[in-house]
Amino acid sequence: MTPWRSERLNPPNPLQGSNGVAFGPDGRLYVAQFLAGRISAVDPATGDVEIVVPADGPVQSPDDLAFGADGSMYIADLVPGRVWRRGPEGEFSLVSDEVKVPNGITCVGDRLFVNEMRMNGRLLELFPGGGDPVVLTDGLAFGNAMQRGPDGCLYYPHMVSRQVWRIPPDGGVPEVVAEDVHDPVAVRFDQGGVLHVLSRGPEGIVTRVDLRGSGSRSLVTSGVTGLDNAAFDAENRMFVSSFASGGITELHPDGRTRTLVPRGLDGPYGVTIDLGGTVYAADHYRVARPEHPAGDGSGDVATEILRPFCHGITADGGLLHTTSQYGTVQTYDPADASTRLRATGLDRPLGIAARSDGTLVVAETGAGRVLAVDASDTVTVLAEGLEHPVDVALDAAGRCYVSDDRLGAVLRVDDGEPVVLTDGLGAPQGLAVHGDALFTVDTEHRRLWSVSLTTGESRVAAEDLAVGPPRATAPAPALFAHGVPGLAPPFAGLAAAPDGSLLLSADAEGTVLRLTPDA
Numbered sequence: 001m002t003p004w005r006s007e008r009l010n011p012p013n014p015l016q017g018s019n020g021v022a023f024g025p026d027g028r029l030y031v032a033q034f035l036a037g038r039i040s041a042v043d044p045a046t047g048d049v050e051i052v053v054p055a056d057g058p059v060q061s062p063d064d065l066a067f068g069a070d071g072s073m074y075i076a077d078l079v080p081g082r083v084w085r086r087g088p089e090g091e092f093s094l095v096s097d098e099v100k101v102p103n104g105i106t107c108v109g110d111r112l113f114v115n116e117m118r119m120n121g122r123l124l125e126l127f128p129g130g131g132d133p134v135v136l137t138d139g140l141a142f143g144n145a146m147q148r149g150p151d152g153c154l155y156y157p158h159m160v161s162r163q164v165w166r167i168p169p170d171g172g173v174p175e176v177v178a179e180d181v182h183d184p185v186a187v188r189f190d191q192g193g194v195l196h197v198l199s200r201g202p203e204g205i206v207t208r209v210d211l212r213g214s215g216s217r218s219l220v221t222s223g224v225t226g227l228d229n230a231a232f233d234a235e236n237r238m239f240v241s242s243f244a245s246g247g248i249t250e251l252h253p254d255g256r257t258r259t260l261v262p263r264g265l266d267g268p269y270g271v272t273i274d275l276g277g278t279v280y281a282a283d284h285y286r287v288a289r290p291e292h293p294a295g296d297g298s299g300d301v302a303t304e305i306l307r308p309f310c311h312g313i314t315a316d317g318g319l320l321h322t323t324s325q326y327g328t329v330q331t332y333d334p335a336d337a338s339t340r341l342r343a344t345g346l347d348r349p350l351g352i353a354a355r356s357d358g359t360l361v362v363a364e365t366g367a368g369r370v371l372a373v374d375a376s377d378t379v380t381v382l383a384e385g386l387e388h389p390v391d392v393a394l395d396a397a398g399r400c401y402v403s404d405d406r407l408g409a410v411l412r413v414d415d416g417e418p419v420v421l422t423d424g425l426g427a428p429q430g431l432a433v434h435g436d437a438l439f440t441v442d443t444e445h446r447r448l449w450s451v452s453l454t455t456g457e458s459r460v461a462a463e464d465l466a467v468g469p470p471r472a473t474a475p476a477p478a479l480f481a482h483g484v485p486g487l488a489p490p491f492a493g494l495a496a497a498p499d500g501s502l503l504l505s506a507d508a509e510g511t512v513l514r515l516t517p518d519a
Contacts, residue, residue: 004448004462005516009279009503010290010301012466013264013510014049015040017284018241018248020064020105020145021231025071025088029231029239029248032062034078035266035284035487037477039065042248044233047260058092059084060477061487063117064145064229066107072128074112076102079477079486083114085128095128100482104146104156104186108169115143115156118484123156123167137167137174145186145229149211150193157184157197164197164209178209182219186229191236198227198240202306206230206240206251220255224263225303226285244285245300246510263300265290268505270323270351270430270493271512274315279503280304281512282313282322284488287332290512305332311491312362312391316354323349325479325488329362329373342373348479350491351391351403351431361400363389370402370413383413390491393431393438395453403428403440410440410451422451422458429467430494432502439502441492443468448502448515462515466506467492 020032028041030052039053039062053059053075061079068074073086074095083095083102095112103117113136115123121140124133136154141163146156153166155177162181167174178197184207185200193212199205204222209215226244230251233239238251239260247263265288268281281288281301285308292302304320312323320332321342329343329352343349347366354360360373361382370383370392388406395401400413401421409423410431426444433439438451439461448462468490477487493505501516 003518005518006462007514007516008506009512009514010264011262011511013246013266014261015042015241015246015248016264016510017243017266018246018261019228019243020062020066020076021229021239021241021248022065022067023231023233024067024073029233030065030067030073031241031248032065032075033246034061034063034243037061037487039073039075042261044237044239044260047248049261053086063103064105066105066112068107068112068128069110074105074107074128076105076114078103078117079481081481083112083126093128096126096133098133099124099126101484104144106147106154108148108154111169113146113154113169115140115146117142117144117159118482119160123154125169134171136169136171140165144184145188145198147188149189149195151211155187155189155195157181157187159184159200164195177211178207178215178217181207185227188230188232188238190232190238191234196230196238198230200226200228200243202226202303204240204242220251220253222249222251222255222257224249224251224257225300225306244283244303244306245288247300265301265510265512267490267507267510268493268512269311269488269491269507270313270495271503271505272313272315272320272493272495273497273503274320275317277497279512280313280315280320281505282310282493284309284311286310287313287320287322304334305337307332309485309488311488312350312352312493314352314354314360314495316358321352321354321360323352323362325350325365326485329360342377343371343379346371351389351393351493353392353394353400355394355398361392361394363392363402365390370400370418383416383418386411386418390429391431391440391493393433395433395438401431401433401438403431405429405443410438421453422456425449425458427468429492430505432494432496434496434500434502439494439496441465441467441494441504443490443492448504461517465504466508466511466513467504468508 017035037055142159204224245263270282351363405427426442428440
């Protein structure tokens with residue numbers, strides 16, 4: 001086996017996506033990680049991270065959390081629609097499975113409230129000791145992180161209508177508190193009772209609203225792309241999370257930031273390299289450039305564009321073509337930041353490649369097909385009847401190869417018919433062609449395979465790769481939940497660089513690796 005050198009283009013991400021945050025009874029900051037399926041605790045003094053709820057437990061997709069008066073942790077498990085209680089000793093009990101897309105969750109003494117992140121969502125009181133949920137109000141335009149204010153009311157955002165509302169915890173008529181707020185995703189009060197509204201946009205805006213006086217507002221731009229949630233400690237220090245890049249950042253009132261836990265890549269999923277040598281990663285919520293640090297000491301990589309949801313990617317000239325497992329194919333032009341929709345309504349499109357004439361070749365995983373999208377955006381079927389195609393690659397002659405991670409094989413499409421090139425590869429996902437060799441990454445055995453395009457002979461080229469996140473929940477979390485995007489399955493992308501090296505999405509640690517064969 002020819003040895004391959006491995007080089008990280010970016011540091012590993014301690015928190016691959018950080019969502020709801022709350023300080024626990026032990027003084028640590030607890031972080032819900034929706035994509036990773038786990039909950040971690042962060043020491044606010046050192047930044048040390050400990051996984052306290054692993055990804056192989058009953059919780060599938062924790063998006064927010066709160067602590068009750070007795071120290072119990074309550075968890076909004078978004079995709080399966082469950083709310084959990086984790087007792088002080090670590091035992092789990094199901095509070096409710098009647099909440100659709102539960103997200104914002106908060107405790108008021110020993111009372112528990114949760115809202116729904118969907119159109120016409122509800123805000124409910126739940127009863128951990130038993131009893132039917134009580135609906136306080138409905139009509140929420142995508143609820144999210146909420147909290148009790150100094151006046152005793154529950155404050156919560158309407159993400160779609162860009163509003164903040166409040167309602168008494170015993171019910172009543174909800175009231176608009178603020179309108180035309182910049183992309184509100186979370187509502188938080190500091191120790192002095194000042195309202196802070198976080199924005200989910202690329203600039204990381206926090207809006208402070210004076211509720212006691214004139215209602216005036218002030219803005220702070222944090223630079224943290226994709227803010228998700230915040231928590232204030234006893235000293236009134238504000239710590240924010242990011243759904244787009246993870247990490248925990250202390251945000252000062254004047255906009256200065258201090259990194260507590262470095263940010264990085266949430267996945268990544270697909271990876272590609274353009275003619276100028278710039279590496280791009282499809283990172284679920286954004287397209288990122290892992291070789292280009294953010295420059296602020298945060299550990300984050302540069303964001304090319306905030307783009308929910310992005311999974312497959314390929315560079316073609318000056319363009320970037322992307323897929324979303326939620327059904328679309330798009331083309332992005334970095335030169336003018338324009339986006340063109342190429343196809344929609346597909347069934348989990350994932351891997352993507354571009355022919356020399358600009359035609360896009362796409363693995364439509366959910367439908368078992370390989371598609372072509374031409375310059376006029378006409379979609380045609382190149383092959384069908386595959387079990388689970390996840391990636392595609394083209395050789396110098398334009399022949400198309402497909403990886404199937406359920407069949408454990410790489411296939412070649414010959415005149416519309418998929419023909420097995422080689423099998424017994426475990427769970428092959430990312431594909432790349434260099435010269436007369438095809439490479440694929442096996443996420444089951446964490447191997448890189450090299451396959452001869454001439455003979456079909458395969459051999460292991462590298463082992464012990466950081467691929468395949470440790471998510472053992474069964475059944476797998478759903479792609480959609482009540483019409484809202486759920487959890488997209490991971491994808492370990494692979495790309496060939498002009499110098500003969502390979503670029504691998506190491507999704508088990510949140511990095512892109514450059515693999516180079518020793519001479």
